[in-house]
Amino acid sequence: MASSTFVFTSSSSASRHYLLLIPPQASAKAYTNNKLRVSNSPSFVLRTKGSIHLQGFVAMQEKGASTLSDDSKIKIPHVLTVAGSDSGAGAGIQADLKACAARRVYCSTVITSVTAQNTVGVQGVSNVSEDFVAEQLKSVLSDMQVDVVKTGMLPSVGIVKILCKTLREFPVQALVVDPVMVSTSGDVLAGPSILSVFREELFPMADIITPNLKEASALLDGVQLETVDDLRSAARLLYDMGPKNVLVKGGDLPDSSDAVDILFNGDNFYELRSPRIKTRNTHGTGCSLASCIAAELAKGYLMVSAVKVAKRFVETALDYSKDIVIGNGLQGPFDHLLRLKGHSQDCHGLQAFNPSDLLLYAVTDSEMNKKWGRSITDAVKAAIEGGATIVQLREKDAETQDFLESAKACLKICHSHGVPLLINDRIDIALACDADGVHVGQSDMPAHVARTLLGPEKIIGVSCKTPEQAQQAWVDGADYIGCGGVYPTNTKENNITVGLDGLKTVCMASKLPVVAIGGIGVSNARIVMEIGVPNLKGVAVVSALFDRECVLTETRKLHAMLSESNIDGTLKKL
Ligand SMILES: Nc1ncnc2c1ncn2[C@@H]1O[C@H](COP(=O)(O)OP(=O)(O)O)[C@@H](O)[C@H]1O
Ligand SMILES: Cc1ncc(COP(=O)(O)O)c(N)n1
Ligand SMILES: [Mg+2]
Known part of the structure; x- marks a missing residue:
């Protein structure tokens, strides 16, 4: 060169x-x-x-x-997992990818073996050739900036040797070794011939090894491990094989009401305890724990912190997943991203955002409900029965816990009628009750941040008074804009009125559907809708529904009027 x-x-x-x-x-x-x-x-x-x-x-x-890359390019923490594929995706490479994704770390993969596996057991194993493992390792390590390598199933002595050789050529910040030997179902993933190369070559290069009870016992020539004290002795003996840290996992410790792991770094023992979660869904806990340790190390955490975070992560995910059912076997996978249940529970087949839902947009107001002595759920129920097509909860002074409880109850009512429910401003409440979305004002959480927090499927609306704000809402990934106040209103202090002209200007500039808001009711909704701009999809109403004796009657009146003036989203000539 x-x-x-x-x-x-x-x-x-x-x-x-x-x-x-x-x-x-x-x-x-x-x-x-x-x-x-x-x-x-x-x-x-x-x-x-x-x-x-x-x-x-x-x-x-x-x-x-x-x-050369400048400040705008961000270096992403990177874990390379060298492990086996689990077709059931509970353990192995698949668990590693999910754990790293959940911990927000990039994960590349070198596959050492392909297993035919499910929740019942391992039905078949096909190892990848040593040369091809070497090729995968070189592809990743010669190009990408790997911070931490994590190993799982290493099915042959040759593969371990190739790994050690490659790591000497391409040194990384840390090496996490999960010495996988037997699956929880009892199937052999790496036979006893592997033990000597583990002890002699791989462990001395490791920053941490994470054997479970059976693996620790095998590595120590079959010694029985039955108590927490046994885990400590095992950790000390394994430490003498050369790794900088040893974590002996006690997930399978008999008669223990806690899940206890022992970490030893040559100087100190750390006893890490968490409540034992009663669940069948523990397939892949070991792989996920090791990947999470690797992910935290890649971010720059010190070893003890990385292990503590990893254990807390596994505990939280197990608790969340304790009652999910995937597969018929004895050991199911868990949900690393804590997201699977939301969809099966309460979505009632709601479609993605439909702009025609903006037609009669009911916005609740805590003061008005108090004044008329009705609960928020009664108000929402009446509005929906009267024909509201979307509901927004706007609770400016509610206590968080009360607001959350009301939001959950309103969500049930809305979804049983196929009506989306949005939360004003409070993204935390929207997330906690899994509402359909949020509506934010110009000084609330920026819409692009809300989008990052809520994900792609939730509805986000933004209040806009100007074409520039409408353009920004579109850039930020909003679904619709609310434009107003069209008429003066007493639900917002110091609110500048844009009038029908301002509404029309914003509608014309907006790439998003628009709902008009501010002082609109039965008497003037028709005039608003008659401005004749195709993306004006409806009116948002507060006082005209909720500052009235009978919410149901008022909503019905407005709904009849809007339905008459608007068929399938196109304005009928009046
Ligand atoms: N039922 C459980 N509740 C809480 N934590 C658990 C449970 N089972 C395992 N763990 C934890 O999951 C991690 C993986 O441990 P273990 O299941 O022993 O390893 P492996 O999956 O390699 O057999 C450990 O931190 C352990 O304490
Ligand atoms: C490909 C592969 N790698 C590792 C494990 C261990 O996971 P567990 O101990 O949770 O069964 C596995 N079952 N399959
Ligand atoms: Mg396990």
């Missing part, structure tokens, strides 16, 4: 970070602002305002500036 000089001049006058990627066996000399840095690590970061002179930046010269 010829040495070469490469000069990159920053076009920006601001000081910026540059990430320099250096090929194996090369080194770089970099002069920035008259300072010299020399490095032969796979990457290093420079901060500079001016030009960077690089020497020995061999393979990168032609690619030029594309090999």
Whole structure:
């Protein structure tokens, strides 16, 4: 490789970070602002305002500036898992991917073996050839910036040896070894011939090993492990094999009401206890625990913290998943992302957002409900029976716990009528009750942040008074905008009225459907809808429904009027 000089001049006058990627066996000399840095690590970061002179930046010269990335490029923590595939996706590579995704760490995969496996057991195993494991390892490690390698099923001595050799060539920040040997169903995933290469080659390179009871026992020539004290003795003996830390997992400890693991780092023992969750869904707990430890290490956590977070993660996921049913066998998988139940429980087949739902948009008001002595659920029920097509709960001064309880009750009512329920402003409440979405104002949580928190399927509406705000709402990923106040209203203090002209201007500029709001009721809804802009889909109403003696009657009147003026979302000539 010829040495070469490469000069990159920053076009920006601001000081910026540059990430320099250096090929194996090369080194770089970099002069920035008259300072010299020399490095032969796979990457290093420079901060500079001016030009960077690089020497020995061999393979990168032609690619030029594309090999340099500035502050806007984010380095993502990265775990590489070297493990077996589980077709049932409870353990192995699949569990590792899910655990890393749940912990928000990138996970690449080197597959050592493909198993035909389900919740009953392992029906077949087909190991990947040593050469092809080597090829996968090289592909990932020569290109991507792996922080931590985590190993699971390593089915042959040859594969372990190749792994150790490759890791010496491409060193990483940490190595987490889950010495998988037997599945929880009792099937052998790596035979006893593996023990010596584990002890002699792999463990001395490991930052942590995480054997379960059976594996710890096998590694210690069959010693019986039955008590927490036995786990401690085992941890000390395994530590002598060379890893920097040992975590002996007590998930299968008999007669224990707690799930107890012992961590030993050569100086101290840590007894990690969590309540034992009563569930059949523990398939893959060991793989997930090790992946989570790797993920936290990749983020930069110290070992004890990483192990504690990992154990808490497994405990939380097991508790959430304790009653889910996947498969007919004795050991089911759990839900790493804590998301599976939401869909099966209470969605009642609601469709994705339909703009025609904006036709009669009922917005509750806590003050008005108090004034008329009705509960929020009674108000919502009456509005829906009267024909409201979407409901927003706007509880400005409710206690959080009361608001959450009301929201849950309203959600049941709304969903039993196929009506979506949105929460004003309180994203936490929307998340906690799994509402259909939120409506935010200009000074509330920005819509793009709300979108990140709520995910792609929830409905997000934004209050807008100007074309610029409407454009921003679209850019931010909102589903609709609320435009107003069209007429003066007493539900909002100091609210600027945009009038029918302002409404029309915003509608024309908006790429999103619009619902008009502010001082609208039976007397003027028709005039509003008559402005004749196709994306004006309906009216949002507060006082005209809820500051009245009978919510049901008022909603019916308004619904009849709107239905008459609007058929299938197109305005009928009146
Ligand atoms: N029923 C349970 N409740 C809470 N934690 C558990 C339960 N079963 C296992 N764990 C925890 O899950 C992790 C994996 O442990 P274990 O099941 O012993 O390993 P493996 O899956 O490798 O056999 C440990 O932290 C253990 O304490
Ligand atoms: C491919 C593969 N790797 C690891 C395990 C261990 O997981 P568990 O101990 O939870 O059965 C497994 N069953 N399958
Ligand atoms: Mg287990």
